[in-house]
Amino acid sequence: MSFNPDLAYHEPRSAPRRDPAYLRWIRKLPCVVCAAWSLKISGYYGWTEAAHVGERGLGQKCADTEALPLCVWHHRMGPKSVHVLGRKFWEFWKLDRYELIAKHNERFQKQQGKHAA
DSSP states (O other): OOOOHHHHOOOOOOOOOOOHHHHHHHTTSOOHHHHHHTOOOOGGGGOEEEEEOSOOOTTOOOOGGGEEEEEHIIIIISTTSHHHHTTHHHHHTTOOHHHHHHHHHHHHHHHHHHHHO
16 A cells, blocks of 8 residues: 555644633632532642643643633542543532533633623
8 A cells, every 4th residue: 555645634733722811710719529529628639720621632631711620639639530530530429520611611701701891
């Protein structure tokens, strides 16, 4: 089989949308798991991180607006964290990530609108 350059070419992927203001805002909020389950994780493990939890391609990060606040424990360090459980995380904690993403985006937009006025 010979090499066909037309088959080898593909359009470059566009980079996911970045929004540093949204990420700063997310990091100030409580962890969505801790809030839903009335948990209190203290110290370093309780710090909130912006967890990119939206859909993405292999080896890619989703858009910043698809990040949710998760404490270090639920984001990447705990045995039941999103980094350990992957897609099963949402089912395990009985949370709808898409609903949470939509609600956080709506809240952020409303707050941004207040500051712009």
